[in-house]
Amino acid sequence: MSDSAEKIPVVEVESLVTHYGARQILNGVSLKIYQGEIIVIMGGSGSGKSTLLRHLLGLHKPTSGSIRLLGKDITKISDQELFELRKHMGVAFQGGALFGSMTVGENVMLPLKEHTELDEQTMQIMTRLKLEVVNLAGFEDLMPSELSGGMIKRAALARAVVMDPKLLFFDEPSAGLDPVAAVELDELILKLRSALNMTIVVVTHELDSAFKIADRITVLDHGDILMTDTVDNVRHSDNQRIQSLLNRMPRDSAVDADEYLRRLTGFN
Amino acid sequence: MDERSNVSFFRQSIERLGFVVVRSVEETGYIFRLLYEALEWLALGKQRKQPVRLSSIFNEAMQIGIQAIPIIGILCFSVGIMLAIQGIETLKTFGAEGQVVLGIALSVTREFSPLIVSILVAGRSGSAIAARVGTMLEAQEIDALRVIGINPVRYLVAPILLAMLVCLPCLVILGDAAGLFGGAIYTKIALNLPLNVYFDRTFDVLSIDDVMQGLIKSFVFALIIALVGLANGFQVQGGAEGVGRATTRAVVMSISLIVIADMVFTYFLNR
Numbered sequence: 103m104s105d106s107a108e109k110i111p112v113v114e115v116e117s118l119v120t121h122y123g124a125r126q127i128l129n130g131v132s133l134k135i136y137q138g139e140i141i142v143i144m145g146g147s148g149s150g151k152s153t154l155l156r157h158l159l160g161l162h163k164p165t166s167g168s169i170r171l172l173g174k175d176i177t178k179i180s181d182q183e184l185f186e187l188r189k190h191m192g193v194a195f196q197g198g199a200l201f202g203s204m205t206v207g208e209n210v211m212l213p214l215k216e217h218t219e220l221d222e223q224t225m226q227i228m229t230r231l232k233l234e235v236v237n238l239a240g241f242e243d244l245m246p247s248e249l250s251g252g253m254i255k256r257a258a259l260a261r262a263v264v265m266d267p268k269l270l271f272f273d274e275p276s277a278g279l280d281p282v283a284a285v286e287l288d289e290l291i292l293k294l295r296s297a298l299n300m301t302i303v304v305v306t307h308e309l310d311s312a313f314k315i316a317d318r319i320t321v322l323d324h325g326d327i328l329m330t331d332t333v334d335n336v337r338h339s340d341n342q343r344i345q346s347l348l349n350r351m352p353r354d355s356a357v358d359a360d361e362y363l364r365r366l367t368g369f370n
Numbered sequence: 371m372d373e374r375s376n377v378s379f380f381r382q383s384i385e386r387l388g389f390v391v392v393r394s395v396e397e398t399g400y401i402f403r404l405l406y407e408a409l410e411w412l413a414l415g416k417q418r419k420q421p422v423r424l425s426s427i428f429n430e431a432m433q434i435g436i437q438a439i440p441i442i443g444i445l446c447f448s449v450g451i452m453l454a455i456q457g458i459e460t461l462k463t464f465g466a467e468g469q470v471v472l473g474i475a476l477s478v479t480r481e482f483s484p485l486i487v488s489i490l491v492a493g494r495s496g497s498a499i500a501a502r503v504g505t506m507l508e509a510q511e512i513d514a515l516r517v518i519g520i521n522p523v524r525y526l527v528a529p530i531l532l533a534m535l536v537c538l539p540c541l542v543i544l545g546d547a548a549g550l551f552g553g554a555i556y557t558k559i560a561l562n563l564p565l566n567v568y569f570d571r572t573f574d575v576l577s578i579d580d581v582m583q584g585l586i587k588s589f590v591f592a593l594i595i596a597l598v599g600l601a602n603g604f605q606v607q608g609g610a611e612g613v614g615r616a617t618t619r620a621v622v623m624s625i626s627l628i629v630i631a632d633m634v635f636t637y638f639l640n641r
C-alpha cells in the first residue's frame with residue numbers, strides 16, 4: 103500500500119485491547135481503513151472478528167486503545183456526538199435484525215424518521231428507491247417474518263444505506279445463504295461502493311466472497327491481526343496460520359497424546 | 371471426612387448467599403438506573419431532539435390498558451360477588467348482613483381492585499414486555515436500534531413505563547366500579563336490597579381517601595410491573611430458553627414484589 107499516504111483514513115483503530123469478562127479477546131489490534139475501499143475482516147470462529155466489529159460500532163467500551171471513525175474517537179466522545187456520528191454509519195447485521203413489529207418499508211424508513219425532518223412522502227420515495235437498489239421493490243408492505251433469508255439480508259442492507267452513510271458495516275453477508283443469493287449480495291456490495299462511494303467493512307469467514315469483493319483483507323486470529331494487505335498478497339502469504347485458514351486445514355493437526363488424554367479424563 | 375464435608379458445605383452456602391446478595395444489589399441498581407434514564411428521556415427528549423414518541427406511548431397503552439379492559443371487568447365483577455357472598459355469610463352470624471355494603475366498598479377500593487388488577491397486568495403485560503425485549507435482544511434488534519442512533523431506553527423503556535403509569539390507575543378505577551357492581555348484584559339477589567340504595571350507601575361510606583389509597587398503590591405497582599419486566603428482558607442470555615426463563619422470572623418477581631409492597635403500603639396508609 104504505497105499510495106496509502108495520500109488516502110484519507112476513515113477508520114483508525116489503535117492498539118485496541120478488549121475483554122469479555124476476565125478473558126482477553128483482542129490483544130492490541132491496530133488497523134487503518136481508507137475512504138472508498140472495501141475491507142474484509144476475516145478469521146475463523148473465536149478469532150475476535152465479531153468482537154472487533156462490535157467495538158467499531160461503538161456497542162462496547164474497550165479496555166484500552168482508541169477507535170477513530172471519520173476522525174472522531176468513539177471511545178471518548180459524548181453521547182450527543184456519537185448520535186451525530188451514527189447518521190453517517192450504516193450497519194447490516196448477520197441475521198438482519200429487522201424489527202419484527204414493523205413492515206419492511208417501516209424498517210427501512212426508521213433512520214430517516216429519527217434523523218431527518220423530511221415529509222412522509224419524501225421518506226417513502228427514498229425508502230422505495232433504496233428497496234429498488236437491493237431488488238426488493240414492491241415488498242415494502244410485507245412483514246420481516248414473510249421474507250426469505252436472502253431477502254431479509256437485502257432489506258437490512260437497504261435500511262443500512264437509507265441515510266447514504268459514508269461508512270457501511272456488514273456482518274457475515276453470505277452466511278446462511280444459498281450460493282446464488284450469496285453471489286448476488288456480493289454484487290450488490292460492489293454496486294453500492296461504485297454508486298455511492300462508501301467505505302465498506304465486511305466481516306466474514308467465507309473465502310470466496312472475501313476474495314471477490316475485497317480491496318484489502320485483514321486476517322484476524324486469536325485476537326491478533328496476522329496481516330492486512332491486498333487479496334493477492336494475502337493469498338500468497340507464507341504465514342502458516344493464514345495458509346491453513348485459506349486452505350481450510352484443521353488448526354491443530356499434531357495431537358499431543360498426553361494432553362489429549364488429560365482433556366478426556368479431566369485430570370490435571 | 372465428615373467434618374471436612376461439613377466445612378465445605380458451610381462454605382458453599384456462604385458463597386451462594388454472597389452471590390445472591392451481590393446479584394440482588396446489582397439488579398436493584400440496574401432497575402433504578404432504568405427508571406432514572408427513562409424519566410430523563412421523558413423530560414429532556416425534546417430538548418435533545420430525540421423525543422419519546424406519543425404514538426409509541428399510545429401503542430403501549432393500547433396493549434397494556436385498553437385490551438385488558440374486558441378481562442379486568444370480568445375478574446373484578448367476580449371478586450365483588452365473591453366478597454358479597456362471604457360478607458353476607460359471615461355477618462349473618464351477628465345478624466348484621468346489612469353492613470355488607472360497607473365491607474365490600476372498603477375492601478374493593480382499598481385492597482382487592484388494585485391487587486387483582488396489578489396481578490393480572492403483571493401476568494398479561496409484564497411477561498409480554500420481558501419476552502418482547504428479550505427476543506429483540508437475542509435478534510440483535512436492540513443493537514440495531516443503538517447503531518441507528520436510537521437509545522433503547524428512549525424508544526422502548528420510556529413509552530412502556532409512561533403507558534403503565536397512566537393505564538394501571540385507570541384500570542384500578544374500572545376495577546373498583548366492576549367490583550362494586552358485582553357486590554350490588556349479589557346483594558340485590560340475596561338480601562333484596564335495591565341497586566340505588568346499595569350505591570347510595572356505598573357513596574356514603576366511601577371517602578376519597580379510600581379510593582386514593584388504591585390509586586397510590588397502583589402507581590407503585592405500575593413501576594414494579596414495568597421495570598421488573600424490562601430489566602428481566604434486557605438481561606436475557608441464552609436464546610429461546612433464556613427468553614422463557616426471563617418471562618417466568620419477570621412474572622413471579624413482579625407479583626411477589628406487588629404483594630409485599632401492598633402489605634407495606636397498607637400498613638403505613640392505615641396508621
